[in-house]
Amino acid sequence: MTSAPAATAVIDRAGLDALIRVLAAHGRTVVGPTVRDGAIVLAELASGEELPYGWGVELEAGHYRLRPRPDGAAFAHSAGPNSWKTFLHPQRERQWSADRASDGGTAFRTDPPPTVSYAFLGVRPCDLRAIAMQDRVLTGGPHADGRYRSRRSRAFLVAVECTEPGATCFCVSMGTGPAAGPGYDLALTELVDEDGHRFLVRAGSPEGEQVLAELRLRPADPDTRDEAARVVREAADRMGRTMPPVDLRALMRDTLDAERWDDVTARCLTCGNCTMVCPTCFCTTAEDVTDLTGDHAERWRRWESCFDLEFTHLPTGPVRSSPRSRYRQWLTHKIGTWHDRFGSSGCVGCGRCIVWCPVGIDITEEAHALNQERRTVADRQEMP
Amino acid sequence: MTGAPPAAAPPVRYRVTARTAETADTASIVLEPVTDALPPFAPGQFAMVYAFGVGDIPLSVSGIDGHRLTHTVRAVGAVSRALHGMRPGETVGVRGPFGTAWRLPDTPGADVLVVAGGIGLAPLRPLVERTLAAHRRTGGPAVLVGARTPADLFFAADVERWRTAGARVLTTVDRPDPQWYGEVGVVTTLLDRAAVDPPRTTAYLCGPEVMIRAAARAVVHRGVAPDRIHVSLERTMHCGTGHCGHCQLGPLLLCRDGPVVTWSQAEQLLSVREL
Numbered sequence: 001m002t003s004a005p006a007a008t009a010v011i012d013r014a015g016l017d018a019l020i021r022v023l024a025a026h027g028r029t030v031v032g033p034t035v036r037d038g039a040i041v042l043a044e045l046a047s048g049e050e051l052p053y054g055w056g057v058e059l060e061a062g063h064y065r066l067r068p069r070p071d072g073a074a075f076a077h078s079a080g081p082n083s084w085k086t087f088l089h090p091q092r093e094r095q096w097s098a099d100r101a102s103d104g105g106t107a108f109r110t111d112p113p114p115t116v117s118y119a120f121l122g123v124r125p126c127d128l129r130a131i132a133m134q135d136r137v138l139t140g141g142p143h144a145d146g147r148y149r150s151r152r153s154r155a156f157l158v159a160v161e162c163t164e165p166g167a168t169c170f171c172v173s174m175g176t177g178p179a180a181g182p183g184y185d186l187a188l189t190e191l192v193d194e195d196g197h198r199f200l201v202r203a204g205s206p207e208g209e210q211v212l213a214e215l216r217l218r219p220a221d222p223d224t225r226d227e228a229a230r231v232v233r234e235a236a237d238r239m240g241r242t243m244p245p246v247d248l249r250a251l252m253r254d255t256l257d258a259e260r261w262d263d264v265t266a267r268c269l270t271c272g273n274c275t276m277v278c279p280t281c282f283c284t285t286a287e288d289v290t291d292l293t294g295d296h297a298e299r300w301r302r303w304e305s306c307f308d309l310e311f312t313h314l315p316t317g318p319v320r321s322s323p324r325s326r327y328r329q330w331l332t333h334k335i336g337t338w339h340d341r342f343g344s345s346g347c348v349g350c351g352r353c354i355v356w357c358p359v360g361i362d363i364t365e366e367a368h369a370l371n372q373e374r375r376t377v378a379d380r381q382e383m384p
Numbered sequence: 385m386t387g388a389p390p391a392a393a394p395p396v397r398y399r400v401t402a403r404t405a406e407t408a409d410t411a412s413i414v415l416e417p418v419t420d421a422l423p424p425f426a427p428g429q430f431a432m433v434y435a436f437g438v439g440d441i442p443l444s445v446s447g448i449d450g451h452r453l454t455h456t457v458r459a460v461g462a463v464s465r466a467l468h469g470m471r472p473g474e475t476v477g478v479r480g481p482f483g484t485a486w487r488l489p490d491t492p493g494a495d496v497l498v499v500a501g502g503i504g505l506a507p508l509r510p511l512v513e514r515t516l517a518a519h520r521r522t523g524g525p526a527v528l529v530g531a532r533t534p535a536d537l538f539f540a541a542d543v544e545r546w547r548t549a550g551a552r553v554l555t556t557v558d559r560p561d562p563q564w565y566g567e568v569g570v571v572t573t574l575l576d577r578a579a580v581d582p583p584r585t586t587a588y589l590c591g592p593e594v595m596i597r598a599a600a601r602a603v604v605h606r607g608v609a610p611d612r613i614h615v616s617l618e619r620t621m622h623c624g625t626g627h628c629g630h631c632q633l634g635p636l637l638l639c640r641d642g643p644v645v646t647w648s649q650a651e652q653l654l655s656v657r658e659l
Contacts, residue, residue: 096394098477100436105418106475108394138391141640143625145391256656283629286622290437297437301392304628311630312620315460316592319619325658333632340635 007209008202009217010224016074016199017048019158019186022214023119028156031087032121033080038066040080042087045121052077059166059240059351062360071192075122078166079350083279084120084131088151089138092302095147095286100295114147117154123184125177126169126348128159130279132183136342137282156207159184163231167240168351170364174243176348178235180204186211189228200228241351241364243335244371248345252336255370256328264366265324267359272305274353274361275330280346283311306330331366391625395434395477396422398453400470406538410503411468412446412456415476421451422478426485427510428616428644431455432624434477435466442482442621443467444507444643453478456506456538482624484644486511486588486614488518495580496525497608499599501571501591505529505539507616507643508590512542516549524550526578530571530595531557534564552579571595572602582607589647590616597654600647613647617654634659 011019023030033040034050040057043050056069057077069076096110123131135152138145162171162178171177180187185208189200200220203209244251275281285304290297304311307326312319320326338346347363354362398415405411415433425431425445433455434440441463447454459468470476486508489496496515500508508527515525527546531537534557543553554574556567567574571591585608589596596615603613619631619638631638634653636645653659 095392098394098434098436104474106397106436106477108397108477110392110394138627141626143391143627145625145627147392256659282627284622285628285630286439288437288439294437299394301623301628304630306629314618314620315458320658322658329632329659337632337635341637 008200008220008225009212009215010220011199011201011215011217013048013053013197015215015217016051018215019211020045020048020121022211023121023156026117026119026211028117028119030119030121033075033077035066039064040066040077042080042082042084042122051122056164057166059168059355060360061168061354061362062357064355072197073164073190073192075160075188075190076164076192078162078164078169079124079126079279079352079355081277081352081356083277083350083352084123084127085134085279085282087118087120088131088155089134089148089282092300093147095299095301097296097298100297113150115154116151117156118151119156119158121158121160123157123159124162124350125159125180126162126171126174126350127279128157128180128183129176130348130350131157133280133342133344133346133348134282136344137280140342156211157184157186159187159204161187161189161228161232163190163235165235165239166351166355168354168362169239169349170241170243170351171349172236172239173241173245173364174345174347174349179232184208189232191224191227191231193227195224198224200224241349241354241362243349243364244368246371248335248367249337249339251367251371251374252332255374256332258370258373260366260369260373261324261328263369264361265322265327267361268323268327269359270307270309270323270326271358272307273356273358274363275305275307276303277352277356278334279348279350279352280334281305306333331363334363335367391623391627393479395432395440395479396420398476398478400472400474400476401452402472403470406456407536409460409468410456410458410538412454412506413467413470414447415453415455415478417451418475422480424448424451425453425481427514428486428507429481429483430507430624430643431478431480431482432621433457433467434479435463435470436475436477438466439463440477440479441467442624442639444616446506446509448510456503456509458503479624482639484642486616486644488514489586489612491584492518495523495585497578497580497585497587497603498525498527499571499587499589499591499603500528501530501595501599502532502536504589504591504595504616508588509539509542511588512546512551516546516551524552526580527551527553528571528574528578529553529555530574530591531555533557533559534561534566554578570598572599575599575602575606585612587613589613593617593654600651604647610648610651611646614644615647615650616643617645617650618643
């Protein structure tokens, strides 16, 4: 898809700095990628200087390394250890508090809704879709999460299209990238070539247009537009991973008793890393705490993992007591039953769960193996 | 905009106005709103009931009388022990109503079969009351109750009243005591004496999952259609609003799509171990 030329422009590195200044001047907390602790993480940015210029990443199952890039590109890396859910659906948040009066009565108090206005700079197309999926989960049902919604509705999203997919990326299989889908306020495509280091920028919302209007821009020339389209198109052919080209929802439904689950369970540590780094995993637990007086209590919500044995705690014991059932729950929910409840797959193909798995379990390899096993079983049944 | 409570909303204050010890570890507490009341509950729905500083748990309503709610709670964990120990005058927090309700038979005059195991009778009590009220001129429901021991049977006064009102109530225990002259065995052994006409029957089942499975299969075997068998399922619940993920059973979130589902929805899901 091409945007109308009027909505596109070209900025350079100084233009990107100016964009950050404009967003900050609007009272926004600008969050973007930066190098920290040997990784490219998402953190609050004070200026464009903090962007990871000249850094790329080397990814494999259970493996992540920073690699210097001679071209000085800022966004030639793929998904890092954290995702935007850290900001929109924080790890730990107080939901309400309660105070007990001397007469035994209780007063409940809800915290005022969060007022932070984020600007996310460098949202990958896969992560843009992940945000849309969390929107659906947390605000699309009969009971909306008001705290999530107030953060989300104020957030300004600057997408950056993918030109350097990692070895663990498979957004093409999941239909989420490498070109930016809908939902952004601005979308950038980074180009580094003999014509210089520059970013094609286009607006995707009235607010995006307004921000663009505040920047000094040179209009996008046709060559830059064509070149940006080309590098994104070519990135689609360089995905490091694929999912089997079958109906994954049906695959999950058909293989609940597959032997492959035993194979993967022999490797899985049930540590829950995959659920923490997954940009769509949303599960939480309720935590009740009291202060030392015993008269003030608080309800906190924190991220929880379906790999935790206590996740399905019942008086009779956990429903999913075996690691096999917990890994199966995670995968069948992510790419299977997510459809039943939220109308799409829950996987965006970012590859984080592969990279940050301490034993290198690869969601795409498991899906291929389940597909292979299903085919083998079907073949065996067809034999006379 | 629906009347559904928003996620993460604090509970509404209710006062305990009465408490009845049902068995050694089970009590019913009657709750009345301190000021504002929650929207009305339907039989089968549940509330998240909060004990100060301890936490909240899902509890089905075991009695509905205007804004007055009754919950029957068995002391098995930290929160249920705290709620079980509540005395009149104490305050709890209540969120809800959550989940699906028991769907009363579509056809008037249908036979109603209720099968309860242990504490599973609690969510079925308001259903039995509604059925009796609706069935004044026809036969009352058949109510089959199973418990571990005679001392674990509860709602004795209600059961007598239901019998007087025309219900056919049969009970059985797993382990009798010397004073027990009734049936011994699992609740499904009572099915032959339920005196319902399977093609005209709507069934309601609640109890331990193993009992639900056995009872549903037995009821299907006798000719009741799976989509006219309603079961109430139990899973961990933290939020009640479909966001915490704990109560997932395959394609269902039981806090939202349940706890009451039909056997045609549940059968395949419950046949997969540890789903």
